[in-house]
Amino acid sequence: MNNDYVDSKQRKFWIVKRLLEQEHLSYQQLSEDYYVSRSSIANDISYIKDLFSKEDLALTFDNSGTFFKGSEVQIQKILKRIVLNLLNNGQSTELFIEEELMEKVSKGLYHALNEKQIEIPESYIQNIIVSIVLIIQRAKEDHHIHLEGTNQYGQFFLEFDKYPLVYGLLNELEEQNIYSFSQEEIQYLTYLIVGSGLRFFMKEDAIPFTFRGKVRFLIQKISEGLQMDLTQDSRLEEDLVVHLYQLILRLEAQSSVVNPLIDEIKQTYPALYGVVWFGLADFCKPYQIALSDDEVGFVSIHFQAALERIKKMHKILFVCPNGIGTSSFVSAKIRRILPDVNSIETVSTSKLEGMDLSDVDFIISTVEIAAAEKPVVRISPMVTVKDMKCIMNQYIDLIIAREQNTLPKLEVASETKEFIARNIIFQNFSSKKAALNFLIDQQSFSDKDLQDKFKQSVWEREGLQSTYLDNGFAIPHGSPEFVEKTTISILILDKPINWGNQKVDIIVLLMIKEEDVRKVEPVMELVMQGIEDKNWFISKMMEVKK
Template identity: 85%
Template sequence: MNNDYVDSKQRKFLIIKRLLNQEHLSYQQLSEEYYVSRSSIANDISYTKNLFSKEDLALTFDNSGTFFEGTEVQIQRIMKRIVLNQLNNGMPVSLFISEELMEKVSLGFYKALNEKQIEIPESYVQNIVVSIVLIIQRARENYFIQLDGTNQYGKFFLEFDKYPLVYGLLNELQEKDIYHFSQDEIQYLTYLIVGSGLRFFMKDKAIPFAFRGKVRFLIQKVSEGLQTDLTQDGRLEEDLVVHLYQLILRLEAQSSVVNPLIEEIKQTYPALYGVVWLFALADFCKPYQIALSDDEVGFVSIHFQAAVERVKKMHKILFVCPNGIGTSSFISAKIRRILPDVNSIETATISTLKEMDLSDVDFIISTVEVPDIEKTVVQISPMVTVKDMKRIMNHYIDLIIAREQKKLPKSEMANETKNFIAKNILFQNFSTKEATLKFLLDQQTFLNEELREQFESSVWERERLQSTYLDNGFAIPHGSPEFVEETTITILILDKPINWGNQKVDIIVLLMIKEEDTRKVESVMELVMQGIEDKNWFISKMMEVRE
């Protein structure tokens, strides 16, 4: 194969496309074809492996070279991830899909949505459109989706013959003679479309009560892990019920979504992401035998973070006004309009201010000068001008940002966490996941051998359900809390990385958490997420606190 010069980014995607077309490619062959060193090709293959692992897929190697052995559904999942990432970053997608076809499908699908008055979030519409384009384009190249017919989730959730609107949406494309869908393709897209616009296709109250119970339990467990009660947040429950119900349907179609904010979510809310990842996997997913991608965990984390923000409403604003109740009521109404999340606005006079307990007051707004007060004072005019409203809003934003920045810097570690892990930091060398996990489990103390066996079985069951790989070489194996006698966290740092499913791991954190000690999870997960961001810092910190 004779190739013109391509840059490294183009070369990566060309190699991926060839692998998805089921070519067997050797390092030497690629090196000669693209006129680059074998080390450059090794970097390309490493990038490809990492990309595939995001869909929990892996490349295969034999004497003929590197290749991908997967179904057409899996191939299209990889292609969709690449295309969506490129679209989100404003990059051309013509290597993987026809932009002309993309435009035709997009116009036809949006027309069908508008005619049938169906509302689906914009990001999900893009996900659906790209899926449809890939089905059409791959079919024209004689690659067809074939489902195995198990429908293990569908039989519990939906009977799709009740949703002719889905067929109507696809029929719009058929009538334009863009493509005629097979039964398998219609079934695949039905799960995907209904799983993206559930609120239109099914009323919230029709979702099974047992499913709602599982969502409530998930909220309870995450609340315990975050040490913040979110169980009374009705909006969180409703949003999660619909989101997770849709998620089940998307997974039935073996489809995934790309979360363009995933890295920002991990960096900005590390503890929350870690706690959601842990409990979403351990408690919610197990009954359904499903595995969540980082992207899906990120979307669920956004719902929880929104609830946390609602809990973190400001305590109180104190309004100082000498001009009587009429003026104070007028200004209070104006403040509430621009700061709807404020719990209370209390009014005081200058003479009463010095006698008041201001400990729960976030800041003071006053129409007069307020002397000798430690709290920040925003002085405004009695008419509350636009400039005054901007000044109040700016201080409100500054206050929120200041609260976010109060977290411990990365160089510090809470004493409780330090004491908790100091005796269980190990440095060893193993060559397999099985040997590593066996070693870690053997280090644990159980008074009851039956509980030991049950806990160890639950750890292996968790690994069977989904790899506990988190990111950047970290794995967090864990078992069922009901079999834990004493909460213990053991950290093992390996000399060399080992295979952990489709990933390489060199830091393993074994969690043994009793039900009543769930509160200890947040600080540990925050530590782990900081380590994922800076592994060298994490290792040096472990060496420092190790006893």
């Protein structure tokens, strides 16, 4: 490699590549190698640390410099995240993967899927292709993956004879002399492929009933947190049963997916994302699995889709003086282009006067209406193409207006202020342990044993998965069974402390009783707003503090 020609945007990727090749790199060495300042290298390393943290991995430092000490599976997780991000942004991936190999694997896998009539979502196919390419490419360099441990779900799938079916897909690549897979590699890819196309590989009624029950409980808890009943949405349940089951299988392969919409999801639906994140933390605890932001984002999309299904319009009022025949004709046309409308009520012009229009979204009329309280779309009795476009435009404007009205506003609700005001603390601690123990010791417990149990449950959760959220925020929480009084404490530090593989300076301790889950939503919305604008959050906490 000639370092003279390394573009500044590409430099960080070259450094990642060298770290994954087990090099120990000092800032001074990198500065000399790439002819840039140490501060430029520091920025590159900061980016790389953030990249690794998305997979809950960290760089290591010693006297020889910075290096990465991890398994082959972890190395391939990082490589896959980089490659998928580059592909999603339309950028070249040649630094990390052989493009000719990528094309061969892609053609071979698509041919096998079409031949066996297997349908897998396009985004997951890309994930599978990149995984296969990395396995082949790294194996040629004598880097082989080794799975560590199995769980009940991986074994469950293998009992359903999916292993030979996946082998049949991979055999297409072997027959083209692209690569001969080892048994361990086939097992790894079985978890990944079946976990990406569960609807084809397995009948949904074969999923354990107990798992379905846990998904229903998750929906109930998130419904309580959102203060919106989603428990009757059968589509949400079916989609989540499949999605969460295949998610567990993907994690069995120590694999992950990249969600290209994750930043947009957090910004557009901050409260929803926060409540789903909180609910999934409890859901995943028995399975000893840790979820990435990407996975939480995908689950959030399912819940947002369910919320959209219950956000239907109230009513459209159709004003027509031309008789029942015309009104029925027009109503049928409207229903055809606006299938989600709850009701279309037909009234005469005389009846319109003095009518309560509070639950009406807009009015469609074949006659002129003066001084109407609601928006009016004037159409002809024959409902032309132009008329239909006007109706659709009004419908779209209404939806956009509603979305804008529901965007989070940077203000702390009065109820939330009262809830957190006495538990906002500005102080410094040198470690995660000291900060967490301090926060828990500040709370009221009827006896020391209960406090110890709650503290233990907090640390158990931290051991399973870091409660770091983003931008220096951590949301530790323990088991509700040890909580006597719902309390939320916020600790703001002058200097950040280590929180696993991240740095944290704002800690929000959640002590939530089962029956008070609804109180999570406004707090999570506040936290997500704080992640977007930390200075705003700190100033608001200073205002609210009593």
